[in-house]
Amino acid sequence: MKRSVRKRGDSWIVWLLFALPALAVYTAFMAYPVINSLRLSFYSGSGYSLDKFVGFGNYVRLFTDSGISQRFWCAFGNTWVFFGITMLVQNTIGLLFALILTGKPLRAQGFYRTIIFIPVTLSVLVTGYVWKLILNPQWGALNIFLTKIGLSSLALPWLGDPRTALACIALVSAWQWAGMPTMMFIAGLERIPGDLFESAQIDGAGIWRIFARIKLPLIMPIVGIVSVLTFVGNFNAFDVVYAMEGANGPPNYSTDLMGTFFYRTGIAGQHPIGIPDMGLGAAVTTVTFFVLFAGILLANRLTGERSGDSGKSVASRGEGRA
Amino acid sequence: MAGSGKVRDRSKPFKYVILSVWTVLVLFPLWTMVVNSFKFKNDIYLDPFGLPIALNLGGYATVFKDSPFPRYFLNSFVVTVISLALILFFGSLAAYSCVRWKSRASKWIYLFFVAGLTVPIKIGSVNLLQIMIKLGLLDTTLSVVPVYVAMGLPLSVFTLYEFIRGLPMELTEAALIDGTGPFRIYRSIIVPLVKPALATVAIFNLVPIWNDLWFPLIFIRKDDQRTLILGVTRLFGEYQTDWSKILAVLSLSCVPVILLYLSMAKQFIAGLTAGAVKG
Numbered sequence: 001m002k003r004s005v006r007k008r009g010d011s012w013i014v015w016l017l018f019a020l021p022a023l024a025v026y027t028a029f030m031a032y033p034v035i036n037s038l039r040l041s042f043y044s045g046s047g048y049s050l051d052k053f054v055g056f057g058n059y060v061r062l063f064t065d066s067g068i069s070q071r072f073w074c075a076f077g078n079t080w081v082f083f084g085i086t087m088l089v090q091n092t093i094g095l096l097f098a099l100i101l102t103g104k105p106l107r108a109q110g111f112y113r114t115i116i117f118i119p120v121t122l123s124v125l126v127t128g129y130v131w132k133l134i135l136n137p138q139w140g141a142l143n144i145f146l147t148k149i150g151l152s153s154l155a156l157p158w159l160g161d162p163r164t165a166l167a168c169i170a171l172v173s174a175w176q177w178a179g180m181p182t183m184m185f186i187a188g189l190e191r192i193p194g195d196l197f198e199s200a201q202i203d204g205a206g207i208w209r210i211f212a213r214i215k216l217p218l219i220m221p222i223v224g225i226v227s228v229l230t231f232v233g234n235f236n237a238f239d240v241v242y243a244m245e246g247a248n249g250p251p252n253y254s255t256d257l258m259g260t261f262f263y264r265t266g267i268a269g270q271h272p273i274g275i276p277d278m279g280l281g282a283a284v285t286t287v288t289f290f291v292l293f294a295g296i297l298l299a300n301r302l303t304g305e306r307s308g309d310s311g312k313s314v315a316s317r318g319e320g321r322a
Numbered sequence: 323m324a325g326s327g328k329v330r331d332r333s334k335p336f337k338y339v340i341l342s343v344w345t346v347l348v349l350f351p352l353w354t355m356v357v358n359s360f361k362f363k364n365d366i367y368l369d370p371f372g373l374p375i376a377l378n379l380g381g382y383a384t385v386f387k388d389s390p391f392p393r394y395f396l397n398s399f400v401v402t403v404i405s406l407a408l409i410l411f412f413g414s415l416a417a418y419s420c421v422r423w424k425s426r427a428s429k430w431i432y433l434f435f436v437a438g439l440t441v442p443i444k445i446g447s448v449n450l451l452q453i454m455i456k457l458g459l460l461d462t463t464l465s466v467v468p469v470y471v472a473m474g475l476p477l478s479v480f481t482l483y484e485f486i487r488g489l490p491m492e493l494t495e496a497a498l499i500d501g502t503g504p505f506r507i508y509r510s511i512i513v514p515l516v517k518p519a520l521a522t523v524a525i526f527n528l529v530p531i532w533n534d535l536w537f538p539l540i541f542i543r544k545d546d547q548r549t550l551i552l553g554v555t556r557l558f559g560e561y562q563t564d565w566s567k568i569l570a571v572l573s574l575s576c577v578p579v580i581l582l583y584l585s586m587a588k589q590f591i592a593g594l595t596a597g598a599v600k601g
Contacts, residue, residue, distance in 0.1 A: 015422065018415045018423075018504070019415070019419040019423075022412035023416065025412065025472050025475065029469050030438055030443050030475075031434070034443065034449075037445060048451065093344075097341070110587075114587045115348050117587070117591050120594060121529055122579070122580070125551050126575055126576055130354065130572060131351060141350075141354055141370050141371060175347065179591075183591050184595055207333070232442060239535045242535070242555075267447065267451065278448050278451075282449075289441075292442070
């Protein structure tokens with residue numbers, strides 16, 4: 001009997017066959033293309049084939065060529081602004097909702113949770129279009145509302161002004177994703193044993209002190225995960241700008257992000273030629289890759305170290321989806 | 323306790339105010355989208371908030387009659403179903419193998435999958451585009467399927483691995499002793515047991531696949547091959563002024579996921595949060 005277990009259970013060829021389909025698809029369509037795209041950043045060519053080795057040529061052009069580098073640094077800076085606004089607004093809102101929903105029981109809690117999470121399930125493209133309609137300067141709901149309540153001086157072309165366009169898009173993004181940090185913080189807060197608060201309350205600690213001294217330190221690992229997720233999500237953002245402004249990041253490139261810049265250079269081709277410069281595009285994604293890598297390491301350092309086991313998971317689990 | 327209870331009570335109205343304001347902020351865009359899709363163009367301009375004065379089903383009629391949108395809808399449906407089926411099948415096979423195959427090779431295979439959690443697949447777009455050209459899949463709906471499967475596998479293998487590892491192994495041991503083949507064990511013992519985990523995996527793959535714009539955008543240009551979300555991008559170019567049609571399409575493209583979400587909100591929230599955290 002023992003022998004038959006061994007024979008069937010340990011025959012490695014069977015287990016290899018089990019893993020093979022997943023392994024093949026994952027290798028061919030993810031692992032290989034990702035690594036190969038990093039390699040292709042050292043190549044140049046015409047159209048879709050990259051056959052000429054150019055060393056760091058693409059990077060030199062990206063960082064120094066006057067036309068290209070101007071657009072690149074602009075998109076790079078915009079992405080950081082976009083990240084800063086979303087990070088602050090979306091995750092503060094998320095933390096606030098989580099604190100409210102894990103505090104003393106409220107009526108219809110389940111209802112609010114369901115509502116808060118709805119936008120997460122929607123397509124970024126669709127929410128982008130709908131908000132674009134709401135922000136329309138002539139007949140958009142926002143400006144009509146502002147005019148009605150006597151604030152017509154605030155009825156501005158929000159998406160047409162380089163000073164406000166990027167912030168508006170970041171806020172729409174925060175609106176869409178706020179449900180995610182909310183639910184993560186709720187999960188974290190619910191795991192804190194209730195007797196910790198009770199003894200703190202007996203000691204006379206107020207809401208604010210309980211938050212700062214007990215809740216916040218205990219959910220630091222989740223703050224780390226949320227930050228990394230926001231970071232990765234924003235450095236890959238494309239859809240929201242594409243929907244609300246278009247692939248060129250108007251007005252005057254004020255909403256151009258790494259994602260839209262990569263799309264124009266590497267995939268669609270610049271106006272008016274329309275031929276993609278895929279080597280340069282690969283260089284853009286490689287830069288993105290290393291920025292993400294550095295950011296994740298940093299977040300891990302800041303929030304992971306002092307919080308032991310759960311903190312370690314920031315590095316291995318927090319990197320988020322494309 | 324009594325003192326702090328009072329403090330909390332005072333904050334209660336504020337909590338309701340905050341939650342209600344956000345509820346309005348979330349529902350208002352959806353309301354605008356749906357309600358205006360039933361209005362005539364001039365009524366949208368006159369009153370973008372209220373219920374339709376006169377009901378206009380024209381937007382929806384043009385969507386269903388000679389427009390490519392039913393086709394786009396079908397394409398998206400096919401892509402999502404095939405991708406999910408393959409992710410669940412391949413992912414659970416691989417996860418089961420990684421749990422049961424006691425060898426160094428299986429450890430490395432597992433780590434190889436888990437490494438994929440840290441990398442957004444978009445980084446590989448340049449090479450993926452070349453691969454699709456080489457395979458002759460460019461401009462076909464199905465070109466996105468292998469990419470979605472590859473993209474979904476790391477997290478799915480990870481989740482299913484954790485779940486299968488937690489199963490009581492006596493069940494499969496007994497079957498092994500009876501001489502049952504590994505695939506029979508997988509099919510008749512493992513799959514029924516991991517159903518809850520499969521549901522989670524299905525949810526956190528379903529939403530990003532159905533909603534994805536990027537890969538259809540870079541792979542598919544041919545009209546009849548577009549997915550629904552890619553089709554939506556054409557609205558503004560072609561039907562510049564037909565707002566009721568635009569809004570009808572936008573509403574319809576959300577309907578499947580919203581209905582699914584509302585019918586099982588708890589599982590969606592748990593699944594998508596797990597997907598984001600682990601992914």
